[in-house]
Amino acid sequence: MSALKKLVIFLAILVIALPASFAGVVYTKLHKMKIDDGFEMLETNKYKFDDEITNILLVGSDARPGEEQSRSDAMMILTVDRKNNKLKLTSLGRDTYVNIPGHGFQKLTHAYSYGKEKLLIDTIEENFELDIQNYAKVDFISFMDIVDTIGGIEVNILSGELQELNKFIYECYKFDRNHPEPIQYIKKPGTQTLMGYQALSFARIRHNDGTMERDNRQRLVIEAILKKAKTMPVSKYSKLLNAVLPYVTTNMDPADILYLAKDILSIGDLSLETLQFPFHPENEVRLQEAGYVIPYEKYENKLLHNFIFDDKKPTKLDIENADKDWEKSGQKSQYISDPEYSNR
Numbered sequence: 001m002s003a004l005k006k007l008v009i010f011l012a013i014l015v016i017a018l019p020a021s022f023a024g025v026v027y028t029k030l031h032k033m034k035i036d037d038g039f040e041m042l043e044t045n046k047y048k049f050d051d052e053i054t055n056i057l058l059v060g061s062d063a064r065p066g067e068e069q070s071r072s073d074a075m076m077i078l079t080v081d082r083k084n085n086k087l088k089l090t091s092l093g094r095d096t097y098v099n100i101p102g103h104g105f106q107k108l109t110h111a112y113s114y115g116k117e118k119l120l121i122d123t124i125e126e127n128f129e130l131d132i133q134n135y136a137k138v139d140f141i142s143f144m145d146i147v148d149t150i151g152g153i154e155v156n157i158l159s160g161e162l163q164e165l166n167k168f169i170y171e172c173y174k175f176d177r178n179h180p181e182p183i184q185y186i187k188k189p190g191t192q193t194l195m196g197y198q199a200l201s202f203a204r205i206r207h208n209d210g211t212m213e214r215d216n217r218q219r220l221v222i223e224a225i226l227k228k229a230k231t232m233p234v235s236k237y238s239k240l241l242n243a244v245l246p247y248v249t250t251n252m253d254p255a256d257i258l259y260l261a262k263d264i265l266s267i268g269d270l271s272l273e274t275l276q277f278p279f280h281p282e283n284e285v286r287l288q289e290a291g292y293v294i295p296y297e298k299y300e301n302k303l304l305h306n307f308i309f310d311d312k313k314p315t316k317l318d319i320e321n322a323d324k325d326w327e328k329s330g331q332k333s334q335y336i337s338d339p340e341y342s343n344r
Contacts, residue, residue, distance in 0.1 A: 030245070030254035039251045041121055042133055049131035050309050052083040054260065057121060057135040059112065060143075074218070075108065075120070077132070077308070080260065084311040085267045090275045090304070091219065095284065097293035098127040107293055117249075128277075129301050130308065134252050134260075142247030143203075144175065144196030146225065149243040150232060152193045153224035159189040161205055161217075168201035175200075199224075219274055226272070275307050279319045299326040 049055075060074035079088035094109035100123050103114055111123040121132050147153055157165060166185045173183045175197065186192055194202060203221045232240065252260070278296040286292050299322050306312040314322075 030257055036117070036249055036251050039118065039121070039135070041118070041125070042135070042251060045131055047125050047129045047131045048305055048309065049133075050083065052081070053309060054080040054082075054133050054263070055130065055308065056080070056260075057117075057124065057132045059117060059120065059135060059137040060139075075124070077124075079308050080263055080267075081308075081311065082263055082267075086311060087264065087267055087272050088275065088308065089219070089222070089272045090277050090308065092124070092277055093281055093294045095292060095294045096278055096296050097287075097290065098123060098296060101126060106290060127296075128304060130305060134250065134256070136248060136250040136252070138244075138249075139247045142244060144172070144200050145243040145247070146240070147194070147196040147199045149236075149240050150225070150228045152195045153199055153221065153228050154191055155194055155199065155202060155220055155224055156191050157186060157189045157202070161202070162186060162189055164205040165198075165202050168204050169198060172197040172200040172204070223272065273313065275304075275313060277304055279303065279314070280323075297323075297326055299323070 056078045058074075058076045058078055075092040075094065077088075077090040077092065079086075079090065081088060092108060094107065096108040097105055098108050098111075100106050100108075100111045100114065101119065103110070108120075108123065108127075111120040115122075117135055117137060121135060124130075125132055169185055170183065181195075184195075184198070186194075186198065192198075199221055203218050205217060229240070250257075278294060278300050281294050283295045284292050285295065303314040303318060303322060306314060
């Protein structure tokens with residue numbers, strides 16, 4: 001069962017909302033965060049890059065408490081675009097059918113299971129032909145602690161989501177070690193204030209509609225966290241950092257994070273422009289060996305690059321025209337040997 005796209009938290013809260021006056025305290029606390037080394041691939045520029053744009057891979061592991069083996073339940077690219085003064089968030093479909101180095105064509109999420117962050121970074125860079133500069137990973141528990149620390153988030157619950165939301169609440173409540181109140185289910189649709197375990201359950205809904213709707217719920221949660229965090233008084237930042245840091249792993253040291261924070265704060269209103277990639281999750285197909293996968297074609301890389309590097313978000317017509325051109329070229333799905341995939 002999928003966990004949630006809990007990756008948001010790292011830059012969404014840890015970095016974005018920090019004022020310069022708090023930098024000294026932040027720097028001290030950041031030293032408690034786990035720093036990974038040996039990520040030389042992040043220092044090279046083998047694929048498309050721009051000196052004025054920083055791409056950070058945010059990873060959410062689906063490991064429950066006590067589990068060591070897991071897949072990346074969520075993968076997003078946070079783009080800090082200093083050229084156009086934009087923050088962008090690209091959701092990567094976990095079931096995207098890609099070539100994982102050394103393992104052949106499989107779901108993108110499997111790369112993390114085989115080789116953790118390093119193989120996942122290699123897979124994303126090689127398939128999507130763009131350079132990643134940094135990464136951050138957050139685990140399952142962090143999401144709930146952050147939502148609870150900021151006092152909950154407001155989310156609009158649709159009537160069709162209510163049953164699935166309540167279905168996962170008990171399981172998520174058991175994971176929430178710090179919530180003192182008795183369990184509460186959501187009784188009606190509409191705008192609700194969700195605490196950590198409830199918000200986690202909402203973001204995990206996946207069986208009552210499609211992939212696009214699931215990703216949209218997760219983006220709604222991210223935006224709600226950002227909105228609430230930006231209104232927090234400075235006095236609560238220390239508590240927020242204490243809630244986040246035990247669950248964050250990154251290749252960035254404290255100085256790197258604060259330097260990036262300065263760039264983010266200079267952008268302005270901190271609003272996120274979002275994109276879902278690849279562009280045809282509605283064409284999900286079942287393969288005998290891989291199960292349900294999301295089709296992905298190489299032409300989509302150009303549209304992704306246009307969004308990240310040229311600030312041109314593809315329209316529905318752009319995607320349709322590019323798809324037609326790719327089909328006419330005779331290259332469609334030629335790099336995939338499975339006839340069931342090619343004949344979808």
